[in-house]
Amino acid sequence: MTVQKGRVTLVGAGPGDPELLTMKAIKAITSAEVLVYDRLVSKPILEIAPDSATRISVGKAPGRHSVRQEEINGLLVHLAATGKHVVRLKGGDPFIFGRGCEEIETLVSHGIPYAVVPGITAAQGCAAAAGVPLTHRALARSVRYVTGHCRDDEPLELDWSGLADTGTTLVVYMGHATVRQFTANLVAHGRPADTPVLCISQGTTPSERRLYARLGSLPDELAKASLPAPVLYIVGAVVDVGRALAEAGGRRLETQVVSAG
Numbered sequence: 001m002t003v004q005k006g007r008v009t010l011v012g013a014g015p016g017d018p019e020l021l022t023m024k025a026i027k028a029i030t031s032a033e034v035l036v037y038d039r040l041v042s043k044p045i046l047e048i049a050p051d052s053a054t055r056i057s058v059g060k061a062p063g064r065h066s067v068r069q070e071e072i073n074g075l076l077v078h079l080a081a082t083g084k085h086v087v088r089l090k091g092g093d094p095f096i097f098g099r100g101c102e103e104i105e106t107l108v109s110h111g112i113p114y115a116v117v118p119g120i121t122a123a124q125g126c127a128a129a130a131g132v133p134l135t136h137r138a139l140a141r142s143v144r145y146v147t148g149h150c151r152d153d154e155p156l157e158l159d160w161s162g163l164a165d166t167g168t169t170l171v172v173y174m175g176h177a178t179v180r181q182f183t184a185n186l187v188a189h190g191r192p193a194d195t196p197v198l199c200i201s202q203g204t205t206p207s208e209r210r211l212y213a214r215l216g217s218l219p220d221e222l223a224k225a226s227l228p229a230p231v232l233y234i235v236g237a238v239v240d241v242g243r244a245l246a247e248a249g250g251r252r253l254e255t256q257v258v259s260a261g
């Protein structure tokens with residue numbers, strides 16, 4: 001008797017809107033026997049999987065500890081060893097601030113077949129939803145994605161002088177806890193305090209909210225707005241372009257503009 005070897009498909013679920021899934025992602029999800037998913041994966045996406053698929057949440061929910069990365073790696077190996085098709089669903093793209101590579105390395109070290117399906121990362125999804133061009137021939141010739149996450153009590157170490165370049169659009173993921181640090185550092189390194197910033201909460205979902213602010217006053221504006229997670233920050237002149245387009249009425253208007261910075 002041959003023992004069927006399982007496999008793992010690492011799937012990027014995009015920023016929330018199920019219509020932003022790729023066809024490959026839909027194909028993988030609909031053929032899943034087990035789904036291992038993060039907190040950022042939206043409910044409508046989980047519903048695409050067959051009823052028969054086992055659903056395992058490994059995301060951090062309020063009041064509950066998240067499952068450690070090593071445990072997730074072990075879980076994927078264990079599930080694949082049962083011969084099942086395991087779909088590992090991650091928000092956005094698995095290789096953008098998603099620790100997807102660590103999971104793949106574990107699978108490779110156990111000889112488990114895997115595939116990776118890219119997803120639309122939050123920067124792309126949120127910018128498009130708000131009409132913000134991340135690059136612009138006259139305003140931004142480069143775009144940089146950075147993480148605002150750092151260990152407790154440790155300073156945020158980033159290339160501040162590079163990020164202060166006014167010709168670069170900056171997208172900050174996981175910036176909630178360090179918003180005072182990153183705004184102060186950018187201004188201290190020469191990014192003007194009146195640089196436009198767009199904060200997008202729960203982008204591309206029906207509860208998306210947007211806060212337009214300026215770099216220097218962002219932390220105070222944000223404290224007043226109390227946007228629910230996840231929140232993405234887009235910094236740069238291109239924000240004003242998106243805002244002008246939105247206000248001109250040429251784009252979707254169903255999302256709420258909560259504050260004018």
Ligand SMILES: C[S@@+](CC[C@H](N)C(=O)[O-])C[C@H]1O[C@@H](n2cnc3c(N)ncnc32)[C@H](O)[C@@H]1O
Pocket residue numbers: 015016040090091092093094095096097098120121122123126172173174175200201202203204205230231232233
């Ligand atoms: C751990 S990172 C995961 C990023 C993901 N792999 C991606 O490619 O988008 C989580 C951060 O992504 C951002 N994010 C993800 N989805 C978002 C959404 N729908 N709206 C706003 N920000 C989002 C937030 O900054 C959040 O703190």
